[in-house]
Amino acid sequence: DAKTTQPNSMESNEEEPVHLPCNHSTISGTDYIHWYRQLPSQGPEYVIHGLTSNVNNRMASLAIAEDRKSSTLILHRATLRDAAVYYCILSFSYGGATNKLIFGTGTLLAVQP
Amino acid sequence: GAVVSQHPSWVICKSGTSVKIECRSLDFQATTMFWYRQFPKQSLMLMATSNEGSKATYEQGVEKDKFLINHASLTLSTLTVTSAHPEDSSFYICSAPPAGDTQYFGPGTRLTVL
Numbered sequence: 001d002a003k004t005t006q007p008n009s010m011e012s013n014e015e016e017p018v019h020l021p022c023n024h025s026t027i028s029g030t031d032y033i034h035w036y037r038q039l040p041s042q043g044p045e046y047v048i049h050g051l052t053s054n055v056n057n058r059m060a061s062l063a064i065a066e067d068r069k070s071s072t073l074i075l076h077r078a079t080l081r082d083a084a085v086y087y088c089i090l091s092f093s094y095g096g097a098t099n100k101l102i103f104g105t106g107t108l109l110a111v112q113p
Numbered sequence: 114g115a116v117v118s119q120h121p122s123w124v125i126c127k128s129g130t131s132v133k134i135e136c137r138s139l140d141f142q143a144t145t146m147f148w149y150r151q152f153p154k155q156s157l158m159l160m161a162t163s164n165e166g167s168k169a170t171y172e173q174g175v176e177k178d179k180f181l182i183n184h185a186s187l188t189l190s191t192l193t194v195t196s197a198h199p200e201d202s203s204f205y206i207c208s209a210p211p212a213g214d215t216q217y218f219g220p221g222t223r224l225t226v227l
Contacts, residue, residue: 032214043117043206043218044157087156091214100147101208101216103157 004088009108012078020073022088027068032091035073037084083111115141115211119219134192134222136207142187143209151204163190197226
């Protein structure tokens with residue numbers, strides 16, 4: 001499985017944008033880039049995913065480098081409820097089957113009021 | 114979005130007993146579900162893939178006779194921790210994909226073995 005590298009922790013101030021980086025230099029052409037987050041004592045929550053183009057949804061934006069070796073999750077205005085561990089995961093999907101997700105250590109985001 | 118539930122949310126048991134954890138997809142069907150384990154301050158570790166109508170696929174190092182998985186229907190998978198010991202105490206989480214590549218996770222089950 002292709003590996004991702006994320007900073008162990010980051011800090012942000014409330015209502016400011018947050019850019020969470022992820023390096024995946026060994027990504028293959030069919031790997032999707034997924035982001036999940038986990039609040040304390042809860043199951044992970046899907047945030048966003050993409051293949052090549054930048055993606056936006058109501059939670060966040062995903063910016064993918066042209067060579068796909070890195071990506072950035074963007075929270076446009078951090079709130080205290082965004083404090084969580086954010087996981088960047090590569091997943092290969094073929095023929096409609098769902099591939100397993102292998103979690104790395106993630107980035108612990110702290111949001112200061 | 115899709116909802117996955119787990120039951121119970123927490124359980125305390127004596128060493129040597131077996132514990133069953135249920136994972137249900139509430140508003141979609143799932144032929145595949147996944148089981149994870151998470152120790153304090155660690156990341157999620159994939160234990161096994163639960164397949165409806167066939168045997169589960171276990172990750173390397175996970176004892177299939179200790180962690181029994183049954184995918185009874187398209188909306189239910191169960192994980193039974195047999196002869197539980199204190200080192201099995203952990204946070205157990207399941208996930209299921211409504212469609213394609215996105216997975217939705219249950220809220221987790223906290224198991225404490227005394």
